[in-house]
Amino acid sequence: MKPVFHPDIEDVAPADVFGALADPIRLGILVALSDVNEVDKARCSHFTAFASPSLLSYHFAKLREAGITRMRVEGTSRYLSIRREELNQRFPGLIDSVIETARRDPNLPRLGSEWLAGAEQAQGQTSSR
Amino acid sequence: MKPVFHPDIEDVAPADVFGALADPIRLGILVALSDVNEVDKARCSHFTAFASPSLLSYHFAKLREAGITRMRVEGTSRYLSIRREELNQRFPGLIDSVIETARRDPNLPRLGSEWLAGAEQAQGQTSSR
DNA sequence: TTCGAAATTCAATGATCGTTGAATTAAACC
DNA sequence: GGTTTAATTCAACGATCATTGAATTTCGAA
Numbered sequence: 001m002k003p004v005f006h007p008d009i010e011d012v013a014p015a016d017v018f019g020a021l022a023d024p025i026r027l028g029i030l031v032a033l034s035d036v037n038e039v040d041k042a043r044c045s046h047f048t049a050f051a052s053p054s055l056l057s058y059h060f061a062k063l064r065e066a067g068i069t070r071m072r073v074e075g076t077s078r079y080l081s082i083r084r085e086e087l088n089q090r091f092p093g094l095i096d097s098v099i100e101t102a103r104r105d106p107n108l109p110r111l112g113s114e115w116l117a118g119a120e121q122a123q124g125q126t127s128s129r
Numbered sequence: 130m131k132p133v134f135h136p137d138i139e140d141v142a143p144a145d146v147f148g149a150l151a152d153p154i155r156l157g158i159l160v161a162l163s164d165v166n167e168v169d170k171a172r173c174s175h176f177t178a179f180a181s182p183s184l185l186s187y188h189f190a191k192l193r194e195a196g197i198t199r200m201r202v203e204g205t206s207r208y209l210s211i212r213r214e215e216l217n218q219r220f221p222g223l224i225d226s227v228i229e230t231a232r233r234d235p236n237l238p239r240l241g242s243e244w245l246a247g248a249e250q251a252q253g254q255t256s257s258r
Numbered sequence: 259t260t261c262g263a264a265a266t267t268c269a270a271t272g273a274t275c276g277t278t279g280a281a282t283t284a285a286a287c288c
Numbered sequence: 289g290g291t292t293t294a295a296t297t298c299a300a301c302g303a304t305c306a307t308t309g310a311a312t313t314t315c316g317a318a
Contacts, residue, residue: 013153014234018227022150045264054267060266061266094227100223102143172294174295181279205293
């Protein structure tokens with residue numbers, strides 16, 4: 001249960017962020033994450049429609065290592081969220097315009113609306129962050 | 130004197146734009162271009178401090194093919210500019226926050242201040258690394 | 259203690275990327 | 289004409305990328 005590496009936001013370079021955004025699957029993940037109001041409600045397995053499990057792992061790691069997402073381990077599951085406050089502190093306004101730009105792209109993979117409501121049963125009181 | 134291809138801004142996908150931004154040299158070019166108030170005043174040869182001529186050509190093409198820059202041919206020279214209006218129409222607010230983000234990166238290649246002022250015969254000496 | 263679900267890791271692939279250096283085009287200037 | 293200047297093109301290279309599929313880890317539950 002190695003505790004998933006997250007880079008210090010100060011160590012993230014703009015070019016790294018843009019590199020992580022240069023893929024339709026990852027942009028689709030980002031948009032889906034931004035649709036989740038409840039923090040840490042997005043489980044990795046919710047994205048199986050986007051790609052195979054191993055490919056998803058690859059893309060999740062890319063986003064995480066670029067400082068864009070956070071990954072919380074709980075049992076055999078992983079929950080994803082956008083590192084909004086840290087990103088806004090380091091790159092003010094960037095992530096919002098990126099998400100807004102991606103959201104308008106009709107060619108990105110998307111999740112049905114049902115999963116947003118159906119992904120429940122989270123007991124998220126364990127120390128956040 | 131083939132007339133330089135520029136993609137229709139509607140054909141540009143967000144992932145393509147981010148891919149073009151995923152490089153320090155190209156971000157440096159973008160920041161430098163945003164410093165030029167006079168449109169079409171930035172000649173390609175002004176960026177020789179950033180990389181070799183052939184590598185510059187490569188990066189210029191990347192930015193151009195991603196719909197980010199425009200290239201005007203005049204004699205043997207080429208002048209670059211950011212496609213601001215079109216980008217803002219297609220991806221509102223994006224290019225400004227990208228430039229602002231890049232401008233704060235202390236690790237990007239930069240141009241001296243002398244070239245901004247008309248600079249005709251500038252031959253900088255600031256090569257390091 | 260075995261079984262199954264969630265997710266990662268690993269090795270392999272073909273594609274694209276960033277970089278170099280030499281050759282090439284194209285216009286300008288004597 | 290020949291030369292110079294600006295910039296691109298081309299072939300090569302090693303590095304990274306996106307993708308696949310099989311093997312592995314980890315934990316929860318029966």
